[in-house]
Amino acid sequence: MNSVCKALCNEPGVDSKFGVGVGKMEWLNDENSWMLIGYDGSSLGQFSGVVASDKNLASPRLGQPPPLDTNLVPELALGLRDIPVNPCFALMLAFSESLQSIPVKGFSIKNSEILSWAHCDSSKPGRSTSPERWVLHSTADYARKIIAQTGLAKPSSSTLAKVAEELYKEFESTGLNIPKPFFTKAHRWGSAFPAVSIARDETCLFDKQKRVAVCGDFCVSPSVEGAILSGCAAASKLVKMCSSL
16 A cells, blocks of 8 residues: 555655654744654654644554644544554465456455455556465454454464464355465454544544644545545645645
8 A cells, every 4th residue: 555655755856754753743833833853862854734644643652652742732632532443354365376267356245244355466556466466354343253262462373374264265255266375374453444534524634723634544434545535635734724834
């Protein structure tokens, strides 16, 4: 999903920084701007406005205070409080031959208690097409059942092997001619999808006075489309505000 971001980074005027975490957002009253500070205490720059896509922006992490002081933007911070999420187990499958029996590159599965979605990862732009790889997503109810049985600790190899077997068997049961994969790897996606939309009407959270916007799938809908719509809305609001400074 980061291919869109990578492409945007190549646009003129975009200065990208990778491998950098924002530990603190400091509001400078005298200069009416934001100072971003890294986890190591170094300055990352001064900005007229900020767009963030982290739903945990106002939540403590690893014993550290949240990057955003909730007292600076109380209404925005309130919207970010305790966003519920749905868990998911994902399974990567690799096949030595193309799955020609499947006429599409992605589809949702209805009326299954185990499997909710399947997509050909090899069909994404810039990805190698050989071997052909598919990603399966479990239903949230299935993931919750497994987590209830095994706990929140890192899943054991036996648990992941069981999940891989059950997801693959459900994929087979669709009636499609699916060969045996030569590679399988399952993992738990604990906070996969937001369970609510916190800004469906506005499509993003925005503090006009401090010029900070928060966007993401949790604002609109739990999908790439929801994330893009929210990001576009946040960018539009911020550009409009900054152009009037």
